[in-house]
Amino acid sequence: MARFLIGRLWQSIVLLLLVSLIGFMVLNLAPGGPLSQFALTPGMTKEALDRIAEQMGLNRPLPVQYLDWLWKLVRGDWGKSFRDNRPVLDVIGSHLFATLLLMGASTLLSMLVGAWIGIRSAVRRGSLFDYSMTVLCFVALSVPTFWIGLVAIFLFSLRLGWLPAGNMYTVGDGSVRDILIHLVMPTCVLALVNVATWARYMRTATLEVINQDFVRTAHAKGLAPRRILMKHIVGNALLPMITLAGMQLPTLLGGALVTETVFTWPGMGRLFLDSLGYNDYPVVMGLLMFSAILVLAGNLIADLLVAFVDPRIRLE
Amino acid sequence: MTDKDFQFTRRQSLKFFGAAGLTAMASSFLGVGAAQAKAAPKGQIIVGFSQEPTVFNPHLLHIEVDEGVYFAIFDPLIDVDPKGNFYPLLAKEVPTVENGGISADGLTYKLKLRDDVKWHDGKPFTAEDVKFTLELLVKPEFKSWRRTGHDLVRDLTVVSPTEITWRMEHAFAPYNAILASTFIVPKHAFEGTDPNNAPFNNAPIGTGAYKWKERVPGDHIELAANTDYFGDGPYLERVVIKYIPDVTVLYTQLKTGDIDVLALQWITPDNFQEAKTLPDRVVEVFGGPFVETLSLNLMKPVFQDRAVREALYYAVDKKTIIDTLYYGVPRPTETYMPHESYYYNDKLPVQEYNLDKAREILDKAGWAAGSDGIRAKDGVRLSFTCSTTSGNHLREQAQQFLQQSFREIGVDMQIGNLPPAVMWGDHWMLSQFDMAVAGIGFLTGPDPDTSDYFLSTSVAAKGGNGQNTFVYQNPELDALLKKGGAVVSPEERRPIYLNIQEIVRRDLPFLPIFQYANIRGYKTGIHGVEANINNRIDTWNVRSWRWS
Numbered sequence: 001m002a003r004f005l006i007g008r009l010w011q012s013i014v015l016l017l018l019v020s021l022i023g024f025m026v027l028n029l030a031p032g033g034p035l036s037q038f039a040l041t042p043g044m045t046k047e048a049l050d051r052i053a054e055q056m057g058l059n060r061p062l063p064v065q066y067l068d069w070l071w072k073l074v075r076g077d078w079g080k081s082f083r084d085n086r087p088v089l090d091v092i093g094s095h096l097f098a099t100l101l102l103m104g105a106s107t108l109l110s111m112l113v114g115a116w117i118g119i120r121s122a123v124r125r126g127s128l129f130d131y132s133m134t135v136l137c138f139v140a141l142s143v144p145t146f147w148i149g150l151v152a153i154f155l156f157s158l159r160l161g162w163l164p165a166g167n168m169y170t171v172g173d174g175s176v177r178d179i180l181i182h183l184v185m186p187t188c189v190l191a192l193v194n195v196a197t198w199a200r201y202m203r204t205a206t207l208e209v210i211n212q213d214f215v216r217t218a219h220a221k222g223l224a225p226r227r228i229l230m231k232h233i234v235g236n237a238l239l240p241m242i243t244l245a246g247m248q249l250p251t252l253l254g255g256a257l258v259t260e261t262v263f264t265w266p267g268m269g270r271l272f273l274d275s276l277g278y279n280d281y282p283v284v285m286g287l288l289m290f291s292a293i294l295v296l297a298g299n300l301i302a303d304l305l306v307a308f309v310d311p312r313i314r315l316e
Numbered sequence: 317m318t319d320k321d322f323q324f325t326r327r328q329s330l331k332f333f334g335a336a337g338l339t340a341m342a343s344s345f346l347g348v349g350a351a352q353a354k355a356a357p358k359g360q361i362i363v364g365f366s367q368e369p370t371v372f373n374p375h376l377l378h379i380e381v382d383e384g385v386y387f388a389i390f391d392p393l394i395d396v397d398p399k400g401n402f403y404p405l406l407a408k409e410v411p412t413v414e415n416g417g418i419s420a421d422g423l424t425y426k427l428k429l430r431d432d433v434k435w436h437d438g439k440p441f442t443a444e445d446v447k448f449t450l451e452l453l454v455k456p457e458f459k460s461w462r463r464t465g466h467d468l469v470r471d472l473t474v475v476s477p478t479e480i481t482w483r484m485e486h487a488f489a490p491y492n493a494i495l496a497s498t499f500i501v502p503k504h505a506f507e508g509t510d511p512n513n514a515p516f517n518n519a520p521i522g523t524g525a526y527k528w529k530e531r532v533p534g535d536h537i538e539l540a541a542n543t544d545y546f547g548d549g550p551y552l553e554r555v556v557i558k559y560i561p562d563v564t565v566l567y568t569q570l571k572t573g574d575i576d577v578l579a580l581q582w583i584t585p586d587n588f589q590e591a592k593t594l595p596d597r598v599v600e601v602f603g604g605p606f607v608e609t610l611s612l613n614l615m616k617p618v619f620q621d622r623a624v625r626e627a628l629y630y631a632v633d634k635k636t637i638i639d640t641l642y643y644g645v646p647r648p649t650e651t652y653m654p655h656e657s658y659y660y661n662d663k664l665p666v667q668e669y670n671l672d673k674a675r676e677i678l679d680k681a682g683w684a685a686g687s688d689g690i691r692a693k694d695g696v697r698l699s700f701t702c703s704t705t706s707g708n709h710l711r712e713q714a715q716q717f718l719q720q721s722f723r724e725i726g727v728d729m730q731i732g733n734l735p736p737a738v739m740w741g742d743h744w745m746l747s748q749f750d751m752a753v754a755g756i757g758f759l760t761g762p763d764p765d766t767s768d769y770f771l772s773t774s775v776a777a778k779g780g781n782g783q784n785t786f787v788y789q790n791p792e793l794d795a796l797l798k799k800g801g802a803v804v805s806p807e808e809r810r811p812i813y814l815n816i817q818e819i820v821r822r823d824l825p826f827l828p829i830f831q832y833a834n835i836r837g838y839k840t841g842i843h844g845v846e847a848n849i850n851n852r853i854d855t856w857n858v859r860s861w862r863w864s
Contacts, residue, residue, distance in 0.1 A: 032737015038377060039740040040756070041461070045768075045783070046745050046776045052377055052459050055512075084370040084533070085517060094533045150564070157572045165572040166565065171362065171536060171556045264560050264569070266534035274368065274534070274561070279737065 012296045016289065020073075023288045024066050027281055033058060034082045034279040056082070069285065078289075079282035083275070088286035091271070096253065098168055099267035101179075102260070103252045105187045110194035115241075117195065118202025119234060122210060137196035149189050149262035156185060166264040186263040190256050201244055205237040212236075239310055246302025250294040357541035359863050360554035361842065363855060364566050364575035368559040369537060372528075373517040374499040375453055377461045381580055383497075384853045388539050388555055389436075389522035390499035391547075393427065393446065394492065395856075398848040400658045400762035402492055405547065406430055406441065406500055406523065408478075411492065413804055422487030422804045429478045433546050435502045436527045442477035448503035450482075458511050464760075464768075465494040487802045489809065493763030497851070525550040525859035535559060551844075551862030557855075570597065570837050577845060577861075579854035583835040585643040596840045601645060602847030604832035606755045607652050610702070610718075611826040613747050615777065615787045617696045623681035624698065625824040629667055630674035631721045638830055641710050646830040651817045652758040652766065654831055656849040659764035659810055661817040674725045683726075691726040699728035700750035703743070706733035711753045747777035747785045755832060762850040764813040767797045770820065788825035 035049050035058070053059050057068075072079060078088035117137075121130040157165035163185050164170075169178045209215065210233055218228045257269035268287070275283040307313045363384070371378035374386040393407040402410040408428040411417025418425055433441040452458055453466040468485040475481055484491065500523070505516040520528050525547070526539035537557040541550040558575055560566045567587050570578040571594060583591050583599065591599045610632070612619045619625060634648045647655065650664040683691040683698060691698040702718070704711045715731050722729045729751070734743060743749055758766045767782070768774055772789040774782025793816060800812040836854065838845050844860040855861075 030737070031735070032741050035377075036737040036741045037379060039745055040754075041379070045781050047781050048460075048463070055457070055459055081370075084372075085513065086533075091533065098534075150568070153568055153572070158568070165569055165574050166560075167558075167574060168535065171538060171558075172360070172554070261562050262565060264535075264558075264565060266532065266559075270561060271534055 008300055012300075015296065016292055019292045020070065020285065020289060021066070023285060024069070025062075027279075027284060028062055028065070032279060034281060037278060069282075073289070078286045081275075081283045082280045083278055083283070088282050091283055092268070092286060092290060095266060095268045095271045098265055099253060099256075099260075099269070101168075101183065102186055102190065102265055102267060103256065105183055106190040106194060106256075107248065107252060109187060110191040110198055111245075113191070114195045114198025115202050115238075117199040118204075119206050119229075119237070121199065121203045122206035122237075123229065123233075125207065133199065137199050140192050140196040145189060145193060145256075145258045146262050148192060149186075149259060152185055152189055153262070166262070168265055186259050186265055189263075190259045198241075198244075201241065202237065205240050206233060209233050209236045239306060242305050242309065243302045246298040246305070247295075249298030249301070250291050253294055254291050355551070357543065357550050357553045359552055360556060361552055361576045361861055361863075362536075362556040362558050362574070363577045363579050363858075364558050364560050364569060365579055366560055366563050366566050366581040368534065368561075369557060370533075371517075372520045373511075373514070374501065375449070375458070375460055376512070376517065377459050380852050383851075384557060384580070384855045385520075385537060385539075386499050387524070387851070387853065387856050388526040388557075388858045389520050389524045389528055390501070391433075391523045392497060392499050393429075393495050396493070396496045396762045396848075396850040398656070398846060398850065400656075400850055402496060402762075406433060406446075418804060422489070422802065423484050424481065425484070425491075426481045427479065429480065430546060431478045433523050434544055435504075435523055436521045436542060437502075439502065439504055440477075441500070441502075441523055443474040443480040444477070445500055445503050446480050447472045447474055448506070449498065449500045452501070452506070452511060453498070455511065462494070465491045466498075487804065489801050489804050490760060490763040490765045493761040493850075496761050526555050529554075545859065547859065549859035549862075551860070555855075555858060555861075567591070567837075570594075573839070576842060577838040577854070578836060583837055585645045585835065588643055588645060588835055591835065591837055594837070597837050598840055598842075598845075599835060599837045600847070601833050601835050603647065603654055603656055603849055604834050605654050605759055605849055605852070606757045606832040607649060607654075608646070608753070608755050608829040608832065609652075609826040610829065611749075611752045611754045611756070611786055612824070613749055613751070613785070613787060614789075614825060615747055616700065616750050618698060618700050618750070621681060621683075621693070622823065623677050624683070625827070627674040627677040627681075627725060628722065628727065629824060629827045630670050630677070631725050631727070632667070632718065632827060632829065633669040633721060634667065634829055635669065637714050637717065641713055642830070645835065646833040649828050649831045650821055651828060652756070652769075652820065652826075653764065653813070653817055654759070654849050657759075657762070657764065658806060659813040661814045663814075664817060664821045671721070671724055678725065685726045689726055690728045697728070698726065699730070701730040701732040702751040702753065703732050703734055703739060703749050704753035705736045705739050707735075715753065744785055745776050745783075747775070747787050749785075752785075754826075756826075764809065765797070765801050766816075767801060770816075770825075771797055786825035788823065790819070790823060793819055 035053055038044055038049060057065065069079065080087055081091050117133050121133050124130055153165045156163045164182050168182055215228065215232055218232050254268055256267070257273055259265065260267045260269045271283070272287050275287065365381050365384060367379065367381040369382045369385045371382045372385060374390055391405040394402045394404050394410050396402050404410050406429060408430060409415060409417065411425055411427055413420055417427060429443055429446065435441055450466055450469055450472060453460050454463050465488055468488050470483045470485055472482045473480065502521055505521050506514050509515065525542055525545045527542045529538040529540045531537045536559060539555045539557070541553050560569060560575070563581055563584055566578060567583055569575045591597070612625060614620060638644060638646055638648060649655070650667060651661055653660045678691055681693070683693045685691050702715055704715065712733065719729045719731065744752065744754070758769050769783050770788055770793055771782060771784060772791070772794050773780045774784035775787050775789070776782065776785070777787060796812055796816050800809055800816065803809050803812070836845070841864050843862050843864055844857060845854070846857060848856050
């Protein structure tokens with residue numbers, strides 16, 4: 001176990017280094033830079049831009065810039081945003097809660113509903129329910145989220161006036177009730193797509209288990225069908241779901257770019273897009289490292305959990 | 317004081333504002349406003365922007381939208397109204413030659429300041445703050461957004477807490493316009509800090525009608541009424557500046573009522589017709605200071621012959637471009653000067669779309685068609701590449717349309733668009749393009765000076781310092797620009813700038829297409845929202861905004 005963890009740790013460090021190196025190179029090799037947005041400011045001159053580039057250290061050779069960044073990171077300094085000069089970790093932190101709330105709510109919702117649909121479809125394979133859910137899932141997977149979002153706003157905000165059109169809370173209110181009301185629409189829109197994903201996976205996983213010998217044995221023993229379903233089938237079918245959930249962890253914190261944009265939700269997805277748009281290198285790099293760490297952590301946790309739940313698996 | 321009285325007084329005073337004595341009248345008007353008991357601020361307005369303000373020190377490198385916050389929190393010494401007239405804010409009166417604020421040779425400035433102004437933290441505002449601000453802007457280690465003009469200031473002297481004087485290295489007429497966008501910051505907030513990293517930069521302290529309250533990054537900024545404000549307003553308890561990155565969503569939230577005022581980047585032209593029919597919403601078109609151009613690089617041999625530039629201009633079907641692509645919202649123009657400006661020349665020849673005329677000009681100038689139908693002269697083929705920001709669909713469609721028209725007169729135009737960072741980087745700044753579709757704001761506030769764009773020495777590609785990316789070098793124009801920049805009185809300056817516009821219209825370093833127009837929307841019942849071509853941002857007078 002200890003050897004497994006140490007091995008994983010080394011792998012992770014090498015991977016993180018590679019991710020940071022590639023990320024840094026791609027960012028800096030892409031033409032333009034953090035100052036190009038100021039080129040059309042009235043009265044701006046090339047000389048002024050060059051001087052500021054020098055003050056920001058942007059005209060140093062790339063390897064020097066990279067090593068400087070890396071050395072600071074190792075010592076816990078993630079740098080400061082070019083846009084508002086706040087420490088990168090603060091910037092990320094201030095967007096984290098919004099994303100966690102939205103993604104947490106929608107993931108919970110989609111896992112529960114998705115698992116239920118998947119199991120029911122598998123058990124009643126070939127039924128009207130199975131077919132209609134399959135069709136609906138593919139529709140949900142194919143329709144772009146922003147379109148569903150805009151239609152939902154049109155229907156529930158503009159026409160019916162039931163729900164707010166966006167934002168996380170009313171400025172000046174921000175009570176739990178207020179946030180919950182604002183949470184309904186983005187959560188449901190986002191969950192719609194994820195329900196489809198979970199339902200498809202769950203259906204396949206259940207089908208794989210349902211025809212196994214031990215299920216037949218359970219039936220032969222005369223166990224109650226409900227007990228067979230819950231204990232033997234679902235219990236086993238959930239194992240691959242743990243891995244899937246582990247892979248979903250980074251998206252949980254990475255945010256949902258499109259949904260966040262349509263519903264003006266101040267989360268991580270939008271932060272990433274904004275930072276990219278303004279070439280805010282420190283924040284983009286910070287987000288990159290942050291999500292890379294999450295991917296590695298998510299996979300590690302999933303591996304550990306699977307081993308813990310499934311005694312057939314031993315970590316070496 | 318009712319709303320009507322307010323409007324009336326203001327209009328009246330504006331009408332004659334250029335005259336010297338009346339600046340004093342305006343300042344007394346502001347004084348009267350302050351002397352009367354103010355009604356307690358009530359209600360709130362949520363302003364929606366599609367870009368996020370992130371820089372709160374007004375002198376650091378920033379973009380347009382950041383100024384939306386500055387106007388609420390800070391005050392400049394003087395400001396400029398929609399007609400282009402200056403009015404005093406922190407200064408007692410606008411410095412002019414007539415009132416002795418500027419010496420006759422334009423070299424010495426003497427400013428009297430208000431004595432009743434307090435910073436948001438309660439400390440009094442004094443001439444030391446003005447001195448500090450003007451010095452900060454030119455500090456070598458400070459990431460200053462603009463040094464132009466300020467770098468001419470010498471011998472800044474604080475005569476008393478309410479009086480400051482300085483000398484200019486040479487007469488510089490645009491300096492009042494620059495002062496009008498120079499927000500004064502408190503000296504005491506920077507003591508013992510590096511101005512690039514001062515705590516002030518993320519928790520600004522100003523003298524303005526609204527105080528900094530809170531920022532939720534990526535979402536909104538909350539400002540609270542400054543009940544001690546010396547001037548008109550504030551009328552609202554709270555102003556919220558809300559960031560909504562997508563223009564479609566921005567418009568939707570105006571419809572649902574989640575935002576009260578829809579500002580920068582405004583309503584897209586395709587939604588204009590529908591927006592006009594919205595109940596309880598005011599939707600209005602107002603001119604912006606930017607001009608859409610086909611900018612030409614005169615370093616390239618194809619564009620060196622004026623006949624070619626004239627012929628191309630005849631082949632531009634402005635009406636179709638404006639009507640079909642921009643829903644008829646923007647206004648065609650012949651000059652870089654906004655129609656709203658005091659210096660606008662309305663006598664310029666009006667361009668017509670006439671392909672026969674274009675062919676005739678090219679034939680006469682000796683550009684003969686080759687075997688492939690493309691004209692050439694002295695080994696130069698009439699062929700070039702037109703570039704702009706890739707992904708800007710309206711411009712891309714305009715390019716395809718122009719490509720066809722140009723082809724009909726024997727001119728080959730290729731389209732080579734680039735991502736924004738590349739397009740407006742060296743490609744633009746160092747004149748590496750042939751032709752570029754560019755929206756350019758030529759003016760600094762209300763001032764007509766465009767030396768930065770037209771002076772022979774402003775060509776960055778030739779080592780100059782400026783934005784003359786057209787590489788337009790005309791000694792006659794250089795002389796006029798110099799003359800116009802050294803004369804301070806608007807009446808004397810006007811004929812010079814009318815003349816400059818004639819010459820630019822004749823030489824065509826760029827083909828002007830239209831002046832930008834923006835469509836703003838807000839809820840019925842909001843008063844004070846007013847277009848101002850001379851200030852870059854919608855909230856320039858947020859201090860006066862109120863609900864009826």
